[in-house]
Amino acid sequence: MRKLTASGRLLSIELGRAFAGRPMMVALAGGAAIVALHMTKIVPLSQEGADTLARFGPKPTYSPPSLYQNWLGYDMSGAASLLFLFLMPLLACLPYGTSLFDDRRRGYDINVVSRVSRTQFYLAKAAAVFAAGGVAVVFPLAIDLVATASFLPAIRPEVTNYGIPETGMWSALFFAHPLIYVLSYIAVNFLWGGTIAMLAMLAGYVVHNRIVVVTAPLIVLWIVAFGFASTPEGWAAKYSPMDLVNPHQVAIGISFGALAIEWLIVTGLAVGFLAMRARRDEAL
Template sequence: MDSILKFELSRAFKGMPFLISLGLFMLYMIYNILFEVIPTAQEEYMTIDSITPMYLWLNVNETGILRTIFFFMPLLVVLPFSWSYAADNHLNYTCFLYVRAKKKKYLLAKFIATFLTGGILFVFPLLVHYIILTCLFPNWPAHYGTFQVINGSLMIDLLYSNPILYVLFYCLINFLYAGFLAVIGLSAGLFTSKKYIVCLVPFFIWIIISAICEFAGLNNWSPERFLRPSGVKNASLIFIIVFWISMMYITLTVFLKVGNKHELN
């Protein structure tokens, strides 16, 4: 398991799709700080309470292109490695891999590598963005009402008592769900060899869930809403955890069972 996992992790993180996607995301973050955040912080209407890393980070994540990036998360996280299983099958590369490891170990290694690339691709630039802001702006104590966060949203007390933990919390849940969306795309490769279908399946599921929650008046159940650091009212941490565990279990079970049978045909 160790050798095939190391091999898949190397393919995932050293591959050009991951490096290019991460590089472009990081470049945008730097551009955002230089040409959007800093000019905004220099505006006359900005108060001392507003020129803090936390305020600027939340404001950036809720406006402009970053809000769009959160919406299109499922399309971004599949780019590094979710298509790899379909590609391996299409090129009969799995025949070579099965010489090195058992089928189940290969599938599990593929699942882990895909999950990690999706999560890291999405979260790492957001975390670096906040770290850079802490180096550029003073971290003044915040008072309730300072941040543009909805009252009653998840972890709002933590936001004011320990902003760094608040950032880490949202980075963690975004990492978990970004990884989950990446393995959804990976699992789609069980049924098609077309990369564009693999990449679109998680986004279609994302849209369907968002639409159902919107029409049912349950925005606090929509990942597209509760993953935003700006928060959504009445979001439940228990629901977020249980939903993620349930979906990950189902996805992993389907991928291992169907994948194993698929290779036996």
């Protein structure tokens, strides 16, 4: 069996710390609690739909509650969905976002960089932070999708019953292949969840309180979201990361190009800052 390189071993260690730690368990438990809260709406809704069909029979004018209209990522009428969207940055940062801050404070990084370069250490750290943040965000979305599918039928969406405009991102995909649309948006949430978790790494260089480090991305992103929404007619809302990750596409004019470019810019800036810090700290 081929032995791992020093970088590979370091990445394996960091991933183990990220996914086996108590903060990840807390994040997953929080996501599961949100799903459980959402199920308190879905189960009665399923029974209500079944009762209506049993009483009046199928009618062309009646569309029963469906999976794609009510899963956690799309349903913006319930407390669970709104809570998930609001806490999404915190779920991303909680598992491993403060790890670099913690390691530098405790001197763990000094022990590691005595055997590998600081650049290798920061890259492994960033990869683990990204992966943990992405998983923590998509966990409740994926679990809720399966749970909601157990109670509600996967009826193909109709333009008259759904809020996504025809000009919205992937709108044709949503109405033709809704499951692919849902899975694509879960992937978007994974990518943004990973990037948001990396922002907590950057926050550790600006603030010196662990609680502030883990909550800083949530505070900043929602300030940006409210600021963009306050522009005339809310024209800038479509560029807010908190609107870009929302499968319901509440903001008008969201495009894949803008989403991809913004994610690449934010991720690139985060990686660039960490690379700069690695070189600077290496010289100390």
